[in-house]
Amino acid sequence: MTKAITSALSNVDITFKPIKHLYLRIERDSGRVKISAPKGTKMRAIETFLREKSHWILQKQRAARKRRASNQPPPGSIKLWGEQVRLQIERGKKRAVTQDPPDVLRITLLPGDDEIQQEQVLDQYYRDELSQKIKQLAPHWEHTLKVSANEYRVKKMRTRWGSCNIPKQRIWLNLWLAEKPIEQLELVLVHELVHLIEPGHGGRFQAIMTQHMPDWRDRDKALNLR
Structure with missing residues (x-):
């Protein structure tokens, strides 16, 4: 070679x-x-x-x-729901995260914490944010599609934005969706719920997606242009 x-x-x-x-x-x-x-x-x-x-x-x-x-966001910043947010690291007696003003994320770490603890705190914040948005979006789409997921879980995934365990009716969503605009999270959520109706990605799956989310292809393209 x-x-x-x-x-x-x-x-x-x-x-x-x-x-x-x-x-x-x-x-x-x-x-x-x-x-x-x-x-x-x-x-x-x-x-x-x-x-x-x-x-x-x-x-x-x-x-x-x-x-x-x-x-890649500039040093000292992250992306949250598609927007650039500046990180402000502080030290205190208790780990905490607050977003105030909206473009600043204040992370309070313990005096001896390092980058590992900072990443863990930020990951938990993403997880909480994502879980909250799922609770807001899921009931509407379950009702619209006439399906019901037994459980939604969040984890870091390297190659997928989401996955669906059809027998257990369990949906997994990628933690990094918290960096994306909410409409892209909604796309992945609907995508996985439709798999409870149609397991494959063929014509029936695409027809259901188009019926209920006409712009799903545009959202998918935007999500995967990262």
Whole structure:
């Protein structure tokens, strides 16, 4: 391989599975290469496969770098519901977060806290914000779609904005949706609820989405242009 290609493929995760063919995926945010390979596949075969796909891989990794650069808020600030918010770090006797004025997020940390505790406090704030918005949006959409989720949960996800466990009627939403405009959270929420009606993404799924959220494709495009 050329030097550029070798460098681009330096971080490759290979998982051997009971499958028949090699599969390739690029993590949207990190640009990391993920390979699923049949058990017993020789490394030489995997290297050849990567070499054949190298041009496509480089394109995807360049796009990932551009997204990260364009979405990165200035130092000392975060994004909350699509708006840039300045962080103000203070020290006190109790960890807390307040947003006052609206464009400033005051995080109070204990005197001995470091960046790890700061991230944990911010993650919890995102989680609380997201849970509150879900409680506001879910009843309307459950009534509109005539479905009911048993549970909504929030977690960090690297490759999905949401997922739906249909047998358990449990919906997971990505913590990072708290950075996005609320209409994009609403899109993912509706998307997962529609899966309680139609498991796949085919014509019936798309028709239901269009019927109840005519601009869903525009919202989806905006969400994934990050």
